[in-house]
Amino acid sequence: MDEPGTSNGAVDVGAAPLRIAGRSLSSRLLLGTGGFPSLELLSEAIALSGTELVTVALRRVEVGASGSLVDVLAAAGVELLPNTAGCHTARDAVMTARLAREAFDTDWIKLEVIGDEDTLLPDAPELLRAAEELVDEGFVVLPYTTDDPVLARRLADLGCAAVMPLGSPIGSGMGIRNPYNISLIREAVEVPVVLDAGVGTASDVTLAMELGCDAVMVASAISRAADPLRMARAMRAAVEAGLLAHRAGRIPRRRYARASSPVEGMAELGLD
């Protein structure tokens, strides 16, 4: 492994940049823009998190809306990842993706097709349908999916550029409910795995990376934290810690203790 060092206050984790569909990303943290109370705070959080790729939703233009999100994001120097949030059918999601391509001049789309209002869990058949159509139309498709390794493999087989399994429902902050499935997904597909949804705090992000995820997407856990800027910095450190730990290789779990001090050379103190 390369020598870990520091530069720009960030740990050099000695890993090659993440590559998705030919694009290199040195930050393995994707940031959702939802929930930030102001564009100023969003802009500062982007800088502190180190992210290079942020999601945006597509919604009707409001007359007299203050400040332009696209201008703020352009000034921050990040790439846009438009999403299809709020779509419940493949048809709506495909149409939204086409509009996003027109609006933002990008083929990248974070594909979300929601099947249930309370849990916001993906609708698997509609998701597959939309993914197939968008791949056919030349989109770089990053689907938000359940933590089902079989569905993830189906999406990858269709030609998705990455898969984005949830840790737990969007905005729930419940972390990774089924870490075994996340590691099975990592084994099941060749494309990058980006943990998406459910992150509550930094340790969730670290766990995702330790499980072998290639990146983590965070929105609410930063934007709705009591101190979003401090949390943005924490998430950056968490991604780095998890990636380093994964590459370092953890020790196996044991049922009994294994002394870390030598057992030889103990003094005979004659106290028995």
Place this chain on the structure above:
Amino acid sequence: MIVLNGERSDLLPGDTLASALERLGLELDARGVAVAVDGEVVPRGRWRSFELAEAARVEVLTAMQGG
């Protein structure tokens, strides 16, 4: 009646998408904007000349915080 972003508008058949954008305070070169008419994307290059038909449904979308 032509519907603009879900609301009745004073646009008339024959008006162009440029007029629709104007109603929303947008220029033709507005960044990060996409337009659909009756469920089909209308590319930016056609906004100036695209004429709206009676009962057209126009959607003008842009980036919002989300995800």
